[in-house]
Each structure stands twice: as structure tokens, then as C-alpha cells.
Amino acid sequence: MKAYVLKEPGVLELINTEARKPDTGEVQIKTRACGICGTDFHAYNGKHLAVKYPVIPGHEFSGVITSIGEGVKSFMPGDRVVVDPNITCGQCEYCKGGKENFCENIKTVGINYPGGYGEYVTVPEKVVYKIPDTMSFEAAAIVEPVACIIHAFDNTHVPLGGSAIISGTGFIGLAFLQILKGMGYYPVYTMDTNPTRNLLAKKYGSDKIYTGIDDLMESDIIGKANVVVEATGSNSILSKTIDMASPSGKIFAFSVYPPGEKIEIESNKIYSKEISIFGDFVNPYTMRKAINMISSGLIDYSGMEDPVIKINDIGNLFQSGKRNFIKPLISYE
Known part of the structure; x- marks a missing residue:
């Protein structure tokens, strides 16, 4: 099979290698679509602490089961599926305590386990989910990031209604x-410097769009947002979210921030405004919810698609250094 191997930071190489046959309890999947995530760029640039080089990247992928190992009962060749990339041990204290995302022995597809930048991926049966016949492979490739978002809501018990700010x-x-x-x-205000993203924000219902953080900080919603989402990866913007939030407001720090960097906040405001700040680490127990949410039409993917990338062209995308996209997908057709 063809696969791109990230040999070390900045070195992504297309190779031909043997597709691994499934062992007991495993399935082999022919990849049909794979999302390219910001995490992949962190790994490429040597800024992801969990990556073990060399690795075949790609953790947002869907496909068709081609073969199954002994003992597999839930799947058959030909099944259309998506994969939760987090392979947990089920035995450590975190797994037993319902916190599998902090598993002491976790393996993550595309990070320290071969992933979807290869034409075939072999994974344990337990991380595989069937998708409806009506769901495209491209839509299925966004299940994992949507599952991460759902985990944020599960963690925070966000109520219906209210106002919000989304940065990024x-x-x-x-x-x-x-x-x-x-x-x-209502209202939901958004901020981004990218004109294409701002057009999509308007399409998806943003009530007011800002093209810079300074303008946003002067708006009438500052100090009144019940929910604040920081999705730019900027520590300087994250430090401002405490001023954006209303009393008892909830802040989602939803980015992979640079390791070792720190932010300054006015700590008294956490106390006096009863502010809650939440991290969000991967997607435990939310894959099926994400499949249902996308299938229901609540998440409209139309317009987010960047030009589809063929496997031979992955290296060019990373070498160019350009990241002016929403969600590029690799096609294996």
C-alpha cells in the first residue's frame, strides 16, 4: 500500500509498505477519506509532545472493512465505518474510573500508531463504528473532531439558550x-481574520462578525457572553476570554496551545464572576453521538470542504506551509 510516513519533524515521505493483516479482535480498513487536522501540522512541525517518530499520521478517517481477525463479531468485510483514534487499555485507574481519555497506556492512531495517511489501517474492533449508508465517507471523516466538541458540552453541562462568543x-x-x-x-458573535471563514460564519448564523480581536473587545457583548469558545490557539486571545465572559460564564479553551507557554489573567475575576474555564482532551464516549448529530443535519458540512487532496499530494501541502483552509480531506478514490 501507499502511505505517507512522518519520519521526523519536517520530513514527510511517501512509501510503499505492506498493509498489516488483522490479528485477533482487529479489523483492517481501506481508507476512503481522511481529514487533515491542525494536530497533524503540530506533529509535522515537531510541536506535539505525544508524537513518536516515525509514524503514519491521520486520525480523522473513514473507510470500508476489508478483512477481520478471529473473534470479531460486530463487523464484516464491506461494512462502512469510522474510527475513534484513541486506543485505550481498559485496565488502568483512569479507564476504570470512566476517564479513558487519560488512559496511562493510550495509543493514538496517527500520533503513535499507524493512521489514515495510509491506504489501509488495522485497528482493534472496539474503536470502530458503523456509519449509515446515507452518510458519505467525507462527512464521516469529520466525526472525530465533532465528537471532541460534544465531549466539551458533556463536560460542562451548557444550558439551552444564552449568548456566546467564538474566537476562530x-x-x-x-x-x-x-x-x-x-x-x-442568541446572539452569537464570531471573530476571525480570514474572509472566507467569515463568509461561512455568516452562512451558519453568526449574529455579528469581527475581523480582529481589538474590535471584538470593544463590542457590546464583552462581559455578557454566557459561553466563550477560544479556537484560534492564541494564548493572547485566551487571556482575554475572562473579560468576555458573563458572571457564571463558561470558557472553552479548545485549541492545542504551544507547550510551555503561559498566560496572564486577573485571578480575582475567576472568583468574583464565578468563571469556569474548561479544557477539552479528545473524545471519550462521544463518537456515536457525533455520527447521529451529523446524520441529523445539525452539522452542515457544505461549504467547509477544501479542494480534495490525493494521497500523492499530501507532502506538497505540508511543505508549502500554507494553512489557509477549513478542513482539507484526503481522497483515496
Whole structure:
């Protein structure tokens, strides 16, 4: 099979290698679509602490089962599926305590386990989910990031209705926008410097769009937003979210921030405004919810698609250094 291997930071190489046959309890999947995530760029640039080089990247992928190992009972060759990339041990204290995302022995597809930048991926049966016949492979490839967003809502018990600010309208910010609007949030203000993303924010229901953080900080919603989503990855913007939030407001720090960097906040405001700040680490127990949410039409993917990339062209995308996109997908057709 063809596969791109990230040998070390900045070195992504197309190779021909043997597709691994499934062992007991495993399935082999022919990849049909794979999302390219900001995490992949962090890995490429050597800024993701969990990556073990060399690795075949790609953790947002869907496909068709081609073969199954002994003991597999839930799947057959030909099944259309999507994969939760987090392979947990089920035995450590975190797994037993319902916190599998902090598993002490976790393996993550595309990070330290071969992923969807290859034409075939072999994974344990337990991380595989069937998708409806009506769901395209491209739509299925966004299930994993949507599942991460749902985990944020599960963690925070966000109520219906209210007002919100979303900083950053890449795929994550636009998905948050659609979910919050579906939950009755009004107004929802968005901020991004990218004109294409701002057009999509308007399409998906943003009530007011800002093209810079300074203008946003002067708006009438500052200090009144019940929910604040930081999805730019900027620590300087994250430090401002405490001023954006209303009393008892909830802040989602929903980015992979640079390791070692720190922010300054006025700590008294956490106390006096009863502010809650939440991190969000991967997607435990939310894959099926994400499949249902996308299938229901709540998450509209139309317009977010960037030009489809063929496997031979992956290297060119990373070498160019350009990241002016929403959610590029690799096609294996």
C-alpha cells in the first residue's frame, strides 16, 4: 500500500509498505477519506509532545472493512465505518474510573500508531463504528473532531439558550457555531481574520462578525457572553476570554496551545464572576453521538470542504506551509 510516513519533524515521505493483516479482535480498513487536522501540522512541525517518530499520521478517517481477525463479531468485510483514534487499555485507574481519555497506556492512531495517511489501517474492533449508508465517507471523516466538541458540552453541562462568543472560525469554531445556534443561543458573535471563514460564519448564523480581536473587545457583548469558545490557539486571545465572559460564564479553551507557554489573567475575576474555564482532551464516549448529530443535519458540512487532496499530494501541502483552509480531506478514490 501507499502511505505517507512522518519520519521526523519536517520530513514527510511517501512509501510503499505492506498493509498489516488483522490479528485477533482487529479489523483492517481501506481508507476512503481522511481529514487533515491542525494536530497533524503540530506533529509535522515537531510541536506535539505525544508524537513518536516515525509514524503514519491521520486520525480523522473513514473507510470500508476489508478483512477481520478471529473473534470479531460486530463487523464484516464491506461494512462502512469510522474510527475513534484513541486506543485505550481498559485496565488502568483512569479507564476504570470512566476517564479513558487519560488512559496511562493510550495509543493514538496517527500520533503513535499507524493512521489514515495510509491506504489501509488495522485497528482493534472496539474503536470502530458503523456509519449509515446515507452518510458519505467525507462527512464521516469529520466525526472525530465533532465528537471532541460534544465531549466539551458533556463536560460542562451548557444550558439551552444564552449568548456566546467564538474566537476562530476554522472547522472547530464553525461547528461550535452551528451547535450553539441549534441550542437557541442568541446572539452569537464570531471573530476571525480570514474572509472566507467569515463568509461561512455568516452562512451558519453568526449574529455579528469581527475581523480582529481589538474590535471584538470593544463590542457590546464583552462581559455578557454566557459561553466563550477560544479556537484560534492564541494564548493572547485566551487571556482575554475572562473579560468576555458573563458572571457564571463558561470558557472553552479548545485549541492545542504551544507547550510551555503561559498566560496572564486577573485571578480575582475567576472568583468574583464565578468563571469556569474548561479544557477539552479528545473524545471519550462521544463518537456515536457525533455520527447521529451529523446524520441529523445539525452539522452542515457544505461549504467547509477544501479542494480534495490525493494521497500523492499530501507532502506538497505540508511543505508549502500554507494553512489557509477549513478542513482539507484526503481522497483515496
